[in-house]
Amino acid sequence: MSLAFSHTHPHVLGWKSYRLLRKKAMEQELSWSGLVISLSIAFFIVAGCATVLHTIEQSLNASNAPRYNQEHYLQAGALARSVFGVHAVAAATAEYKAAPVKETEYVTINTGKEITKEITFKNTGSLSWKPGVVTFETGPFLKTVSQVKTAAWKKVYEPAALPKEIKPGQSVTLSFKMKAPPLEGTIQENFQLVANAHPLTGSLVRVFVTIEKANAVSAPVPSTPVSPTPAAAPAATGATVVPQPKLCIATVDATNVSNCNTNPNENNAGNGISSNMLLSGQPTIRVGLFSTLAAQRITANTIFSVYGGNQLLASSLPAGTVVTLGYNQSNGQYSVSLPLVTQQTASPLRVVPAFGGIVTLLDYRNGQSPQDNRFRNIVEYRYTVPAKTVWLINELPLDDYIKGLAETTNASPVEFQKVMATIARTYALYHYLRGVQFGLVDASTKHSADHFHIDSVYDQVYRGYNSELRLTGLTQAVEATRGVAVTYNNQIVITPYFSNSDGRTRDWTEVWGGAAMAWLKSVLVPEDNGKTLFGHGVGLSARGALLMVNNGKGWQEVLKYFYTGTQVQKVY
Numbered sequence: 001m002s003l004a005f006s007h008t009h010p011h012v013l014g015w016k017s018y019r020l021l022r023k024k025a026m027e028q029e030l031s032w033s034g035l036v037i038s039l040s041i042a043f044f045i046v047a048g049c050a051t052v053l054h055t056i057e058q059s060l061n062a063s064n065a066p067r068y069n070q071e072h073y074l075q076a077g078a079l080a081r082s083v084f085g086v087h088a089v090a091a092a093t094a095e096y097k098a099a100p101v102k103e104t105e106y107v108t109i110n111t112g113k114e115i116t117k118e119i120t121f122k123n124t125g126s127l128s129w130k131p132g133v134v135t136f137e138t139g140p141f142l143k144t145v146s147q148v149k150t151a152a153w154k155k156v157y158e159p160a161a162l163p164k165e166i167k168p169g170q171s172v173t174l175s176f177k178m179k180a181p182p183l184e185g186t187i188q189e190n191f192q193l194v195a196n197a198h199p200l201t202g203s204l205v206r207v208f209v210t211i212e213k214a215n216a217v218s219a220p221v222p223s224t225p226v227s228p229t230p231a232a233a234p235a236a237t238g239a240t241v242v243p244q245p246k247l248c249i250a251t252v253d254a255t256n257v258s259n260c261n262t263n264p265n266e267n268n269a270g271n272g273i274s275s276n277m278l279l280s281g282q283p284t285i286r287v288g289l290f291s292t293l294a295a296q297r298i299t300a301n302t303i304f305s306v307y308g309g310n311q312l313l314a315s316s317l318p319a320g321t322v323v324t325l326g327y328n329q330s331n332g333q334y335s336v337s338l339p340l341v342t343q344q345t346a347s348p349l350r351v352v353p354a355f356g357g358i359v360t361l362l363d364y365r366n367g368q369s370p371q372d373n374r375f376r377n378i379v380e381y382r383y384t385v386p387a388k389t390v391w392l393i394n395e396l397p398l399d400d401y402i403k404g405l406a407e408t409t410n411a412s413p414v415e416f417q418k419v420m421a422t423i424a425r426t427y428a429l430y431h432y433l434r435g436v437q438f439g440l441v442d443a444s445t446k447h448s449a450d451h452f453h454i455d456s457v458y459d460q461v462y463r464g465y466n467s468e469l470r471l472t473g474l475t476q477a478v479e480a481t482r483g484v485a486v487t488y489n490n491q492i493v494i495t496p497y498f499s500n501s502d503g504r505t506r507d508w509t510e511v512w513g514g515a516a517m518a519w520l521k522s523v524l525v526p527e528d529n530g531k532t533l534f535g536h537g538v539g540l541s542a543r544g545a546l547l548m549v550n551n552g553k554g555w556q557e558v559l560k561y562f563y564t565g566t567q568v569q570k571v572y
Contacts, residue, residue, distance in 0.1 A: 097125030109180035139192035302357030309347030348382035417477035498535025500543035
C-alpha cells in the first residue's frame with residue numbers, strides 16, 4: 001500500500017496530519033506482513049503434519065506394531081485430512097488384502113515322502129508386503145502346527161518367507177516342502193498370509209493332502225513315527241509285527257501327539273453330572289458354511305421343498321431333484337430354477353428335506369474324499385448386505401452340528417472325545433445364548449449381520465455329514481454327553497481351547513485384556529513342559545488334555561481342571 005503524498009512536502013497536509021497518516025500506514029504495512037508470515041507458518045505446519053503422518057504410515061508397514069496402535073495412527077491421519085485437507089497420507093484406507101490363485105488345492109503324497117508345493121498370492125490391498133512383516137503361515141488359526149511340516153520350514157508354523165517386497169497389484173509364488181506323515185487317508189492343511197498377528201483378508205488357502213502307500217514291495221518304516229500304537233504280539237511264524245502309526249489329534253489347531261492308547265477307565269457320562277436345565281430342549285443352531293455370489297445347485301436324499309421366507313415355492317420334490325438357487329444383486333431377487341420352471345422371490349431361500357434328510361451342495365467342495373458337501377437338515381441361501389455376498393447357512397440341531405466337527409480323529413480315545421464334544425457344545429451354546437440375550441433370534445452378536453451363530457472355519461472346524469460318518473468316535477462321545485455343558489455359577493460360559501501350552505495356560509486378561517473371566521485362569525500343564533506354546537493359550541490345552549486322559553484322568557476331571565471353578569452340567 002502507498003500513500004498519495006511525498007516526504008519532501010509535509011506542509012501540504014500539515015505536520016500533525018502527516019504524522020497521523022504515517023503512523024496508520026506503518027500499522028497497515030505491519031498487519032499485511034504479519035498475515036504473510038502467519039500463512040507461511042500455517043503452510044509449514046500442514047506440510048510437517050503430512051510428512052510426520054506419512055512417516056508413521058511407512059513405519060507401520062515396516063514394523064510389527066500392534067493393531068490398536070495402527071488404528072490410533074489411522075484415526076490421526078483421517079483427522080489431519082479433515083482439518084487440513086491433507087491428502088498425502090493414505091493410512092486411513094490402507095489395508096492388507098490378498099487373493100490366492102486357487103483357494104482350494106488337492107495333492108497326493110506317498111507316505112513318508114516329500115514334495116515341493118507352490119502357492120501364488122496377489123496383493124489386492126493398498127499396503128506393500130514386506131518380508132518379516134507379512135509372513136506365510138499355517139492356519140486358519142495363528143501359529144498352527146502342521147502335519148506336513150519338514151525340517152526345511154522356516155518355523156514349525158511358517159513354511160517359507162517372502163523373497164522380496166510385494167507391492168499392491170504384484171503377485172508372489174511361495175515354494176515350500178510338504179512331507180506326508182506316516183498314515184494313510186486325506187487330511188486338510190490350511191495356509192495363510194499374516195501381518196500384525198492378523199490373517200490377511202482373503203488369503204486362506206485349503207490344501208487337501210491325500211496320503212497313499214508307496215507302490216514298493218516293502219515300504220521303509222519311519223524312524224520316528226508320529227503316533228505309534230502298542231506293538232501287537234509276534235505272529236506264529238516269528239515275524240515281527242511293525243506298529244502302525246496313527247494320528248491322535250487331526251485338527252488344524254492341534255499338535256500331533258504320541259501315546260495314543262485308549263484309556264480303559266472311561267467314565268460313564270452320567271456319573272457326577274448334575275441337572276441344570278437352562279434350556280427347554282436342544283437348540284437349533286445356524287452355521288455359516290461359506291459365502292459366494294455364484295448360483296448353487298442343490299439336491300437332497302429325501303423328498304424336499306424350497307421356501308422363499310415363509311412362502312412355499314416348490315413342494316415335495318423327489319429325492320435327487322436338482323434345483324439351482326441364485327441371487328440378482330441389481331434387483332435384489334432370489335431365483336429357484338427347476339428343469340421346466342423358474343420362481344423368483346425377495347426372501348432368502350430355504351431347502352428343507354423331509355424326515356431329517358441330507359442336503360447335498362453340488363457346486364461346493366470342502367474336504368476329504370468323498371467331498372464334504374453334505375449337510376443334515378436345512379440349508380439356507382441368504383444375501384447379507386454388510387458382506388455384499390450370499391451365505392450358505394446350515395440350520396440343524398446342536399448335537400448334529402457337534403457330530404460334524406473335524407477337531408479330532410477316531411485315533412483319539414473316547415474319553416478325550418468327550419472332552420472335545422463338551423467344550424465344542426459349550427462354545428456353540430455360548431454364542432447361541434448371546435444371540436437370544438440380545439434379541440437376535442437367528443443370529444448372535446458375533447455374526448449377527450450374516451444371520452448365523454457360528455462359522456464353519458474360524459470358530460470351529462465343521463465338515464458336516466460326511467465327517468460324521470468318518471468320525472464314529474466323536475459321534476459316540478456326542479451321544480454319551482448329550483446336553484452336557486461347562487457352567488460357572490450355573491451359567492453357560494465360553495470355553496476357548498488351543499493346541500498346546502508351554503507348561504501353563506494363560507489368564508483371559510493376559511491375552512485379551514478386559515474384564516477377568518473367573519473360570520479362565522492360568523493353570524499349570526506339566527504334560528506340556530518343554531513344548532512351545534501353539535495357539536492363544538487360554539482355556540484348555542488339547543495336547544495336555546489328551547495326555548491327562550491317557551494317564552487315567554476322567555473327562556469331567558480334565559474339564560474342571562482347565563476351567564477353574566466350573567461344573568459339568570446337563571443343560572437340556
